[in-house]
Amino acid sequence: MDYIEKGKELRRDIIKMLHIAKSGHPGGSLSELEILIALYYEVMNIDPKNPTKEDRDLFVLSKGHACPGLYAVLADVGYFPKDDLWTLRKAESKLQGHPDSHKTLGIDVNSGSLGQGASVAVGLAIGAKRKGLGQKVYCLLGDGECQEGLVWEAAMAASHYKLDNLTFILDNNGLQIDGRNDEVMSLLNIKDKFSAFGFKTFEVDGHNVSEIVKALKENVYNQPKFILAHTVKGKGISFMENNVGWHGKAPNDEEYELAMKELM
Amino acid sequence: MSKAIRVAYGETLAKLGHENDKIVVLDADLSGATQTKFFKKEFPDRFYNIGIAEENLMGVAAGLAYQGFIPFASTFAVFGTGRAFEIIRNQIAYVNLNVKLALTHSGISVGEDGGSHQSIEDIALMRSLPNMTIVVPCDAIETEKAVRAAANFAGPVYLRLARPAVDDVTSDNTEFKIGKANVLKDGNDACIIACGLMVGKALDAAKKLSESGIDTAVINMHTIKPLDKETILKYNSKCKVIVTAEEHTIIGGLGSAVAETIAGTNGTKFAMVGIEDKFGHSGNPDKLFEEYGLTTDNIIKKVKENL
Numbered sequence: 001m002d003y004i005e006k007g008k009e010l011r012r013d014i015i016k017m018l019h020i021a022k023s024g025h026p027g028g029s030l031s032e033l034e035i036l037i038a039l040y041y042e043v044m045n046i047d048p049k050n051p052t053k054e055d056r057d058l059f060v061l062s063k064g065h066a067c068p069g070l071y072a073v074l075a076d077v078g079y080f081p082k083d084d085l086w087t088l089r090k091a092e093s094k095l096q097g098h099p100d101s102h103k104t105l106g107i108d109v110n111s112g113s114l115g116q117g118a119s120v121a122v123g124l125a126i127g128a129k130r131k132g133l134g135q136k137v138y139c140l141l142g143d144g145e146c147q148e149g150l151v152w153e154a155a156m157a158a159s160h161y162k163l164d165n166l167t168f169i170l171d172n173n174g175l176q177i178d179g180r181n182d183e184v185m186s187l188l189n190i191k192d193k194f195s196a197f198g199f200k201t202f203e204v205d206g207h208n209v210s211e212i213v214k215a216l217k218e219n220v221y222n223q224p225k226f227i228l229a230h231t232v233k234g235k236g237i238s239f240m241e242n243n244v245g246w247h248g249k250a251p252n253d254e255e256y257e258l259a260m261k262e263l264m
Numbered sequence: 265m266s267k268a269i270r271v272a273y274g275e276t277l278a279k280l281g282h283e284n285d286k287i288v289v290l291d292a293d294l295s296g297a298t299q300t301k302f303f304k305k306e307f308p309d310r311f312y313n314i315g316i317a318e319e320n321l322m323g324v325a326a327g328l329a330y331q332g333f334i335p336f337a338s339t340f341a342v343f344g345t346g347r348a349f350e351i352i353r354n355q356i357a358y359v360n361l362n363v364k365l366a367l368t369h370s371g372i373s374v375g376e377d378g379g380s381h382q383s384i385e386d387i388a389l390m391r392s393l394p395n396m397t398i399v400v401p402c403d404a405i406e407t408e409k410a411v412r413a414a415a416n417f418a419g420p421v422y423l424r425l426a427r428p429a430v431d432d433v434t435s436d437n438t439e440f441k442i443g444k445a446n447v448l449k450d451g452n453d454a455c456i457i458a459c460g461l462m463v464g465k466a467l468d469a470a471k472k473l474s475e476s477g478i479d480t481a482v483i484n485m486h487t488i489k490p491l492d493k494e495t496i497l498k499y500n501s502k503c504k505v506i507v508t509a510e511e512h513t514i515i516g517g518l519g520s521a522v523a524e525t526i527a528g529t530n531g532t533k534f535a536m537v538g539i540e541d542k543f544g545h546s547g548n549p550d551k552l553f554e555e556y557g558l559t560t561d562n563i564i565k566k567v568k569e570n571l
Contacts, residue, residue: 063535101330101359109330119320120355123327123335126312130288131331151350161312249526 003037003143006076010037011236012263013072013085019256021089024097025088027246029069031173031231032140033244036073039138048078055133058108058124058193062117063142063171063206064098065248071095071104079106115148117141118168122154125166125224129138137166138216144176148184158224159198167216167225168199173233191228199226206231237262247263266336268429270368272404274299276411277336277366278306284415288328290337292321297313298368300340322363329361333413337363341424342383343371349389356420357393364414365390365478368425370400371511372539372556373461375428375549376406382544388516390422391489397555399442399489400424400518402463403432409440417442426461426511428549433464434484445492451481453522454567455499455506457519459485462509462537462558469563471513478567491524505533505570509563511553514538533570537563 006143010033018024040046044057061070068088075082080094087093094103109124121139128135130220145151158166171191178184187193195201202215206229213229233247236238237259249260281287281303290312295301303310314321318339325335337344344367345352356363367415372382390396399414399421401407407425414421421442438446448463449470458466463484481499485492500506506526508519519536526532539556553559 014278108358110355113350115319116323116351116355117349119323120327120330122320123324124330125327126324126327127331127333130328130333150319150323153317154314154323156317157314157320157324160315 001041003034006037007033007236008263010065010072010076012074012260013082014068015057015237015251015256015259015263017068017071017085017088018250020086022250023089024068024250025065025248026068026240026251027144027175027233028063028066028171028173030235030237030240031233032069032171033171033235034207034209035140035171035212035229037070038209040077040218041072042209042213043216044138048106053077055135057136057138059108060110060119060121060124060137060139061099062112062139063114063119063145066142067099070099074106076087077090114142115150118151118154120165121166122157125158125163126161128165129163138169139167139171140171141176143170143172143181143187143190144184146170146187147217155194155197155199163220163224164220164222167227168194169227169229171231172228173231175233175242175246175247177244179244191226194226199224201228202228203228204230207235266429266431267404267535269401269404269407269426270299272407273366273368273411273423274302276408278302278413280415281307284334286332286334287415288312288333288335290325290335291434292316292318292339292343300338318348319351319467321438322348323355325363326355326359326361328362335363336366336570338368340381340444341367342381343384344424345383345386345389353393357395360395360419362418362420364421364423366411366425368422369427370424371426371461372544372552373426373511373549375552376546378546383541383549384513384544385516386424387512387518391521392517395420396489397421397442398424399486400402400459400488401486402484403434405432405436406434406438406440408558410486413440413442422519423457430461431464433467435444443487443490443492445495446486447481447495448482448484449480449482450480452502453479453504454569454571455481455483456509456563457485457490457496457501457506457518457522458509459482461511464538465558465560466509468560469567472560473567475563478571480567484519488521491521491525492509496525497529500529500532503532504569505535507535507537507563507566507570509537511558512538512539519542534571535566537566
C-alpha cells in the first residue's frame with residue numbers, strides 16, 4: 001500500500017470530521033497517524049468483520065483526545081461506514097469526543113483521562129498471558145501524558161510482570177496544551193526513563209511507516225517494549241505543524257479549504 | 265460468634281477461588297491486612313501484588329475485567345475509594361466493568377491508625393457514581409454471603425469491609441440478596457435503618473426501646489446502592505420516626521440515601537446517627553464510637569427525641 005497517499009486520505013478525513021464537528025483535537029490526531037497505520041494495516045491481529053474475536057490484539061489509545069485519527073483508521077479498515085465519521089461529537093453519534101468501547105466498534109478500551117490507558121493496558125496484557133491465546137497489547141501514549149504519575153506506576157508493573165506482550169509507543173510531538181513539554185514540565189530523556197523502568201527501548205521516525213513496523217515487529221523476551229516515535233504535531237498541514245494552538249481547535253471554513261488543498 | 269469482617273472476606277475469597285476460575289485477586293501491598301493472603305497462598309498464580317500504587321491497582325483490575333476475568337481489588341477503603349477515585353470513575357464505573365472493589369479498614373473502627381486512615385466519606389464517593397453497587401456487611405456470616413453475591417453479580421461492586429471483630433447478628437439462614445434489605449425485627453412505632461457495625465447497636469437499641477414500650481423495627485440496609493426504597497417507604501408509612509445509623513459521615517452516606525428517599529413523602533420524623541462532619545483521630549475503636557456518638561444510647565436518644 002502507498003502509505004503516503006493513505007496518510008493524505010486519512011488526514012483529509014480527520015480535518016473534515018473536525019470541521020463538521022466544530023471541535024476536537026487535530027494536532028495529536030495528525031502526529032499519531034503513521035503509528036496507527038503501522039499497527040492497523042501491518043501489525044495487529046484483528047478482524048473488523050469479527051471485531052470481538054477472543055484472540056485479537058488489543059489497542060489502547062491512552063492519549064484518548066486524539067481519537068479522530070483512530071476513528072479515521074477504524075472506518076477505513078472496515079469497523080464502521082465512513083459516513084459515521086461526519087457525526088463525530090454529536091449527541092446521536094457512535095463517535096464520542098473520547099473513545100468509548102461500548103459505543104464504537106473497534107474501540108477496545110475507554111480512554112481520555114490521561115495516564116489511565118497505560119494502567120489498563122497492563123491489566124489487558126496480564127489477562128492476555130492468563131488467556132494464553134497469544135494476544136499482544138499496544139498502548140499509544142502522548143508525551144505530555146507522561147507527566148501523569150500513573151504512567152510510571154503502570155510502567156513499573158509492566159516490567160515487574162515481565163509483560164513481553166505489551167508495547168508502549170510514545171507519540172513524541174513535543175507539545176502540550178500550555179506549550180512545549182520543555183516549558184511546561186520537562187520529560188528530559190524519556191527513552192532512558194523507560195529503559196530504567198525495565199523496558200527494551202526503540203527509537204523511530206514516527207512518520208515513517210516501515211520504520212515503525214520494523215520496531216513493532218522486534219521480538220522482546222521477559223520485558224515490555226517501548227518505542228519512542230518522533231513526530232510532528234499537526235503533521236501534514238503547514239499552518240498546523242508544530243503550532244501548539246492546534247492542539248484542540250477545529251478549522252474554520254477558510255482553514256478547512258486551505259488544509260484540504262494541501263492534502264490533495 | 266465473633267469474627268472480623270475482613271477475615272471472613274479473605275477466607276471466603278480463597279474458597280471462591282476453587283469454585284470460579286475467573287476470579288483473580290489484586291492487592292496493593294496490604295495482603296496481610298486485607299486478608300487476601302489466604303487467596304494468595306491458595307492461588308499464587310492468580311494473585312497480583314501491584315505494590316503501593318492504588319491508582320494502578322484499579323487500572324490493572326479494569327484491564328483484567330475487559331479480558332473476561334473477575335478481579336477483586338483490595339486495599340484500605342480510604343486509599344481505594346479516595347486516591348483511586350477517578351480511575352474507578354472513568355475506567356470501572358463509566359465502563360460498567362466487572363471489577364469488585366473489596367476495600368477493608370473502613371470507618372473509624374480502624375482506631376489507632378488515626379484520621380488519615382479512617383475512611384468516613386467512601387460511601388458518599390461511591391454512591392455518586394452511576395453503575396456502582398455498594399454493599400456493607402454487618403457481620404462475618406453476612407460477609408461470606410456478600411462476597412459470594414458480589415462475585416456472581418455482573419458489574420462493579422464496592423464491598424465496604426470493616427476491620428474489627430464483630431458479634432454475629434445474622435445467621436446462616438438469613439436471606440441475602442443484593443438490593444433487598446433485611447428486616448431483622450419488625451416494629452410499628454420507630455424504625456432504625458443501619459448498616460455495617462451499627463446493625464448490632466441498632467438491635468440493642470430496639471430491644472431497650474421495645475422494653476420501654478416503643479415498638480421499634482430494625483432494618484439491616486446491607487446494600488446502600490441500589491437502595492431498597494420499597495422497604496424504606498413501607499416503614500416510612502407505618503412508623504412515626506426513622507433513625508439511620510452508620511459508621512460514616514452523615515453527608516452522603518446511608519442516612520442521606522434514606523433522607524433522599526423519604527423527603528416530601530409524609531410527616532415521619534427523621535434523624536441520623538453518624539459522624540457529624542468531622543475527621544477521626546487515633547484511639548481505641550470503642551472509645552471513638554462513644555466520642556462520635558455511634559452508640560446504642562445515641563440511637564435511643566434520637567428515637568425518643570423525635571417521637
